[in-house]
Amino acid sequence: VKLTTRYRFAASHRLVSGALSPAENARLYGKCNYPYGHGHDYIVDVTVEGPRDGSGQIVNREALNRWVEERVIAKLDHRNLNSDVAELGGKVTTTENLAFAIEKMLATGWPHAARLAGVKISETARNTFELETK
Amino acid sequence: VKLTTRYRFAASHRLVSGALSPAENARLYGKCNYPYGHGHDYIVDVTVEGPRDGSGQIVNREALNRWVEERVIAKLDHRNLNSDVAELGGKVTTTENLAFAIEKMLATGWPHAARLAGVKISETARNTFELETK
Amino acid sequence: VKLTTRYRFAASHRLVSGALSPAENARLYGKCNYPYGHGHDYIVDVTVEGPRDGSGQIVNREALNRWVEERVIAKLDHRNLNSDVAELGGKVTTTENLAFAIEKMLATGWPHAARLAGVKISETARNTFELETK
Amino acid sequence: VKLTTRYRFAASHRLVSGALSPAENARLYGKCNYPYGHGHDYIVDVTVEGPRDGSGQIVNREALNRWVEERVIAKLDHRNLNSDVAELGGKVTTTENLAFAIEKMLATGWPHAARLAGVKISETARNTFELETK
Amino acid sequence: VKLTTRYRFAASHRLVSGALSPAENARLYGKCNYPYGHGHDYIVDVTVEGPRDGSGQIVNREALNRWVEERVIAKLDHRNLNSDVAELGGKVTTTENLAFAIEKMLATGWPHAARLAGVKISETARNTFELETK
Amino acid sequence: VKLTTRYRFAASHRLVSGALSPAENARLYGKCNYPYGHGHDYIVDVTVEGPRDGSGQIVNREALNRWVEERVIAKLDHRNLNSDVAELGGKVTTTENLAFAIEKMLATGWPHAARLAGVKISETARNTFELETK
Numbered sequence: 001v002k003l004t005t006r007y008r009f010a011a012s013h014r015l016v017s018g019a020l021s022p023a024e025n026a027r028l029y030g031k032c033n034y035p036y037g038h039g040h041d042y043i044v045d046v047t048v049e050g051p052r053d054g055s056g057q058i059v060n061r062e063a064l065n066r067w068v069e070e071r072v073i074a075k076l077d078h079r080n081l082n083s084d085v086a087e088l089g090g091k092v093t094t095t096e097n098l099a100f101a102i103e104k105m106l107a108t109g110w111p112h113a114a115r116l117a118g119v120k121i122s123e124t125a126r127n128t129f130e131l132e133t134k
Numbered sequence: 135v136k137l138t139t140r141y142r143f144a145a146s147h148r149l150v151s152g153a154l155s156p157a158e159n160a161r162l163y164g165k166c167n168y169p170y171g172h173g174h175d176y177i178v179d180v181t182v183e184g185p186r187d188g189s190g191q192i193v194n195r196e197a198l199n200r201w202v203e204e205r206v207i208a209k210l211d212h213r214n215l216n217s218d219v220a221e222l223g224g225k226v227t228t229t230e231n232l233a234f235a236i237e238k239m240l241a242t243g244w245p246h247a248a249r250l251a252g253v254k255i256s257e258t259a260r261n262t263f264e265l266e267t268k
Numbered sequence: 269v270k271l272t273t274r275y276r277f278a279a280s281h282r283l284v285s286g287a288l289s290p291a292e293n294a295r296l297y298g299k300c301n302y303p304y305g306h307g308h309d310y311i312v313d314v315t316v317e318g319p320r321d322g323s324g325q326i327v328n329r330e331a332l333n334r335w336v337e338e339r340v341i342a343k344l345d346h347r348n349l350n351s352d353v354a355e356l357g358g359k360v361t362t363t364e365n366l367a368f369a370i371e372k373m374l375a376t377g378w379p380h381a382a383r384l385a386g387v388k389i390s391e392t393a394r395n396t397f398e399l400e401t402k
Numbered sequence: 403v404k405l406t407t408r409y410r411f412a413a414s415h416r417l418v419s420g421a422l423s424p425a426e427n428a429r430l431y432g433k434c435n436y437p438y439g440h441g442h443d444y445i446v447d448v449t450v451e452g453p454r455d456g457s458g459q460i461v462n463r464e465a466l467n468r469w470v471e472e473r474v475i476a477k478l479d480h481r482n483l484n485s486d487v488a489e490l491g492g493k494v495t496t497t498e499n500l501a502f503a504i505e506k507m508l509a510t511g512w513p514h515a516a517r518l519a520g521v522k523i524s525e526t527a528r529n530t531f532e533l534e535t536k
Numbered sequence: 537v538k539l540t541t542r543y544r545f546a547a548s549h550r551l552v553s554g555a556l557s558p559a560e561n562a563r564l565y566g567k568c569n570y571p572y573g574h575g576h577d578y579i580v581d582v583t584v585e586g587p588r589d590g591s592g593q594i595v596n597r598e599a600l601n602r603w604v605e606e607r608v609i610a611k612l613d614h615r616n617l618n619s620d621v622a623e624l625g626g627k628v629t630t631t632e633n634l635a636f637a638i639e640k641m642l643a644t645g646w647p648h649a650a651r652l653a654g655v656k657i658s659e660t661a662r663n664t665f666e667l668e669t670k
Numbered sequence: 671v672k673l674t675t676r677y678r679f680a681a682s683h684r685l686v687s688g689a690l691s692p693a694e695n696a697r698l699y700g701k702c703n704y705p706y707g708h709g710h711d712y713i714v715d716v717t718v719e720g721p722r723d724g725s726g727q728i729v730n731r732e733a734l735n736r737w738v739e740e741r742v743i744a745k746l747d748h749r750n751l752n753s754d755v756a757e758l759g760g761k762v763t764t765t766e767n768l769a770f771a772i773e774k775m776l777a778t779g780w781p782h783a784a785r786l787a788g789v790k791i792s793e794t795a796r797n798t799f800e801l802e803t804k
Contacts, residue, residue, distance in 0.1 A: 001636070001665060001666070002665065002666040002667075003632070003666075004666065006661075008258070008259065010172045010173060012146030012170070012171045012172050012173035012214075017726075028725055034212050034213060034214075036213065036218055037173070037214055038144045038145050038146050038211075039172055039174055039175075040175050041174050041175045041259060052630075055553070055564055055628065055630070056551075056627065056632055057630050058632055077165065078165035078166060078172040079172060080146075083170040084170055092725065092726035094725070094726035094727050096673070096722050096726055096727055096728055097722070124142070124144055124175050125142065125175060126676045127673065127674070127675050128673070128675075129671060129672065129674075130672040130674065135397060135399050136397065136398040137364070137396070138395070138398065139394060139396075140394045140395075151458075162457055163457070164464060186362075186365070189362070190359065190364055191362050196298060226457065226458035227458075230403050230458055231454070260408045261405060261408075262405070262406045263404065263405055264403070265403050269531060269532070271498070271529065271530070271531055271532075272532065273528060278793075280706070280707045281682075299747065304682070305707070305750055306681050306709055307682035307709005307710055308680055308711050309709075309711045309794050320498050323419070323430055323494065324499045326498055346701035346702060348706030352704070352706055392678070392711050393711060412574045413574050413575060414548030414574050414575035414616075433613065434614060436614050436616075438616030439548045439575070439616055440547050440614040441548035441549070441573070441574055441576055442575055442576065442577050443660050443661060479574075480568060480570050480574040481574060482570075482572030484572075485572040486572055526544070527577060537769060539797060539798070539800075540798045540799075540800065541798075542795075588764075591698055591699070591764070592687075592762035593766055594766055597797075
């Protein structure tokens, strides 16, 4: 059985690659390359999977929430993804790269018996990025 | 009869008042004062009110959409509210101030027979700001 | 205190005025005038208002639901608004006209102590039409 | 300008009036009178209204959230409305009565400059109860 | 091709294990162990999978709805999961255990040509439990 | 990593099979066979899958949106699925058949490096049809 729990954070970012000229960045990233950046209310869906333990649960809800809050939300909420997030250093802050960064934040030192099964990041009520964890 | 139509834009901002010290700004605005800013997927609900015209409508949908896109969304989408928006110049970019700015953008030169009845701005799936137009 | 209850129906329609030429209809109603029509999943929010009765309620839920189902949903669900709905006969099937027709269906013979306070019709997850009942 | 902020709590309840016989209760309240009760994920929308203060806000978000959490959510979340809530003592736990109880919890000692403008309670993704505060 | 159809029910419950002391139950289940219980508006998403039959459908909608209403919703709606549901007898009423109970209610005597592919249960607009049927 | 992007269109249709008598059609399709048809606000979720390219994205958003708009939305939006859509010619316009038609519209000449991973069609806020692309 899988449990998916939803978290939210608000952040700003700008898509810009250091390997490209300003004109190339503008062409490649369009509005997402505007000089002063923009932002989103991101939704993070964390999925864990495992058998039911003696409590009839696959994971302790409070322990899972604490883990996600400390490892992910505390680092990203009300932050600028280009300037404030070590795990994205040197990376273009696309939601694809953000998904990988969040998965790594979650997986590093993962203390729960249930395994981390996947991460889903949504922005703009339209785009959702999904990462299945092997 | 009233018609409310929904629009969306993504923007970044930072709450900071030039009249206050850094410590006062941090105390007053909390996370919203973090130095590099954050952002939201804003929702704008525009309400117009009037009698039905000969077409059985209170306003032409395309004409209304064009007006909101040109006057509001084109100025705010993928922009930084502190740096990019003339109408917010010198103002703290709270959603309250943003609501008044958007209402003014809409009302200036309003070309529709139906009157502008109100504007509602939502952010973070939790907070909604509503302005009734007199 | 006000109670708003949500209902849904699916219907097809086409915007076309008998008083206009095909070219004028096409110009006025755009995509909504395509010859074979289109459709929506309409949402109807019915609001009643009144004091609490002896049961601690302003209206009996089952009685209200039965009223709306019989008077509105049974006539509109899976129907074509141009061909199947007597109350819209001779009218362009704009959502404005539909809102007035639904309000009349509800108000005619209204049997509840709580008064009908308003009707809201939504379509396309974007447009909402609101009628306050005097 | 008005600000509406959304809160949530989960509670159980049973509709039963001490003034009625079991048969009358069953007829009046239907499924809501089943002997062991049922429950909902309630949504509470709190609306405050006022002018913008020096910070560009109508109310301090953290102070408002603290107020609602302490006065309302802490008393209702994961509770049984019939057994656990002093403010509902002797009342049938209809959502109408709950709305008045929540408004009183909020209004008693209200410490904000912005006035409490209204409370909206939703349950079952279908029914919403709205109380305008005078 | 897979079809997922959504159903809803409202129920109360309390997390408590007969194998544990009151203090252990309180520590393990937190707010969910409060003595008088709480409740949720549960969402059930039922997924069936199969080839299209002669009607161009993978399952008859009315037959599927009748099955889920009779086998699941009629047993759970407006009920207390601890007292009213035989299939949960002796089990802690976690949503994990509920998901397995619902899957068994659905699968027992399954009369449709399309196979039952999975069940998803959501509560509190935040947690979703998913069971893939083998 | 997978990206799912959401699109919408409004269309009318009627379920009717040329191989069946009127009475058989009525029995098989119920309300969906009413003579003048009905309609929906359809939601289309398109999923693509692939590795991140040099831009840190799996697909160019604008290119994907253009593809879906041209190949799918332009053909279906504000149209009648029985009369206007060549890809459904001779087919009963069930959402199952629509899902296969949309997948074929998308896949034919697919120009993106990321592969088309699946299509999901929703109607009536209740039913979702999912097609995994091999």
